[in-house]
Amino acid sequence: MHPGKWRDRFVFALKTSLEVLEPHRVALRALTPVLVGDPEEGIFAAATAFSRLRVQRVFEEAITGSADAPRAPLAEALGRLLYMVHLSVLLWWLLDKSPKRRATSALVSLTQQLLPSAALALRVPPVRRFVIAADELVREALFENPVAG
Secondary structure, eight states: OOSSOHHHHHHHHHHHHHHHHGGGHHHHHHHHHHHHHOTTTSTTSGGGHHHHHHHHHHHHHHHHTSTTOOOTTHHHHHHHHHHHHHHHHHHHHHHOOSGGGHHHHHHHHHHHHHHHHHHHHTTSHHHHHHHHHHHHHHHHHHOSOOOOO
């Protein structure tokens, strides 16, 4: 991944993920109920954590290794939340019925347009607290590494 701002690195990682998965879209689409709904074999299952963590780390590194990375723990929390955004876009992509997945391309573009405002918003303390709190909820609900508390 090239050096740069976290928002550009996130978009690069997102687009790369979609490109890499494109040849497997039909198979992934057929597996969507298992990926999303099966607590033993789905994307958030303990047995599949190795795969999820490998991709999740890419998104965390996109933020923590960026030229404008926020300080810890915000950078890590933002990376995990952007990984969740990535998963949401992938689900959208799998379900997209528009010609040539035009709606997915538009969603990625819309997300990219929003990111400069998000970077600015992260300077506001309540927004930073929101990101960290949302990360804690995601970790508690979906990941094997909830925050102690």
